Amino acid sequence: MIVAVRGLDVERGGNLVVKDVSFGVAPGEVVALLGVNGAGKSTILRCLTGLLSPTAGEIEVLGKPPAADPEYWRDVAYVADEPSWYPGLTVREHLDLVRITHASAADLDATVVAFGLADRADATPLSLSSGQRRRVMLAAALLRPSRLLLLDEPEQALDSGFRAVLARRLRAYTQGGGTVLMAAHDLEFVAACGARRLTIADHALTAE
Numbered sequence: 430m431i432v433a434v435r436g437l438d439v440e441r442g443g444n445l446v447v448k449d450v451s452f453g454v455a456p457g458e459v460v461a462l463l464g465v466n467g468a469g470k471s472t473i474l475r476c477l478t479g480l481l482s483p484t485a486g487e488i489e490v491l492g493k494p495p496a497a498d499p500e501y502w503r504d505v506a507y508v509a510d511e512p513s514w515y516p517g518l519t520v521r522e523h524l525d526l527v528r529i530t531h532a533s534a535a536d537l538d539a540t541v542v543a544f545g546l547a548d549r550a551d552a553t554p555l556s557l558s559s560g561q562r563r564r565v566m567l568a569a570a571l572l573r574p575s576r577l578l579l580l581d582e583p584e585q586a587l588d589s590g591f592r593a594v595l596a597r598r599l600r601a602y603t604q605g606g607g608t609v610l611m612a613a614h615d616l617e618f619v620a621a622c623g624a625r626r627l628t629i630a631d632h633a634l635t636a637e
């Protein structure tokens with residue numbers, strides 16, 4: 430298993446917002462966590478990053494508990510629900526930071542084109558639309574090699590054309606040996622990704 434979650438409980442603000450959730454994600458799968466606003470999807474993803482500690486339960490990612498150390502992040506890429514990068518950097522400069530350590534200049538150019546960012550490559554975050562900002566974050570995550578992508582509502586703010594582009598990229602990522610776990614709302618996008626669906630209701634996993 431790439432991800433193994435057993436008996437996960439998470440308390441936030443004094444409330445149990447994830448209750449006894451258990452699931453696994455096998456190599457090469459795309460798995461989508463579904464559920465209404467506030468169901469607990471982002472909370473589960475944040476626990477998998479190690480940025481949030483569960484109240485109870487066990488999590489293994491690539492065979493180890495999530496940790497905030499650089500070694501963990503070598504194989505795991507995470508795109509949070511709120512896109513963010515240094516406000517002074519342009520699109521190309523931000524992607525170039527990823528490229529310097531992990532990819533070639535050709536990869537960078539191809540990614541900029543694939544995510545429709547060529548004409549906005551010299552723009553800074555505040556001059557982009559929310560969909561364009563999200564495309565930059567997704568491009569950065571896909572530019573570097575990883576074994577697991579954790580994506581929090583990656584389709585959010587994307588138009589239908591870029592949802593289709595992203596779905597194709599995610600399928601290609603899994604065909605190349607990667608695994609994807611995401612929170613999502615758009616069922617058409619989830620189907621286009623070929624994702625297995627896990628639904629959270631009343632903060633617990635419903636029957637698969």
Ligand SMILES: Nc1ncnc2c1ncn2[C@@H]1O[C@H](COP(=O)(O)OP(=O)(O)OP(=O)(O)O)[C@@H](O)[C@H]1O
Nearest residue numbers: 441442446464465466467468469470471472473612
């Ligand atoms: N920082 C926080 N402090 C206290 N409670 C929080 C915090 N963040 C989230 N919560 C609560 O935890 C619950 C789960 O939130 P979470 O963000 O995981 O839901 P979600 O399923 O991702 O929702 P959405 O579809 O709106 O993104 C909600 O009831 C929310 O109010």
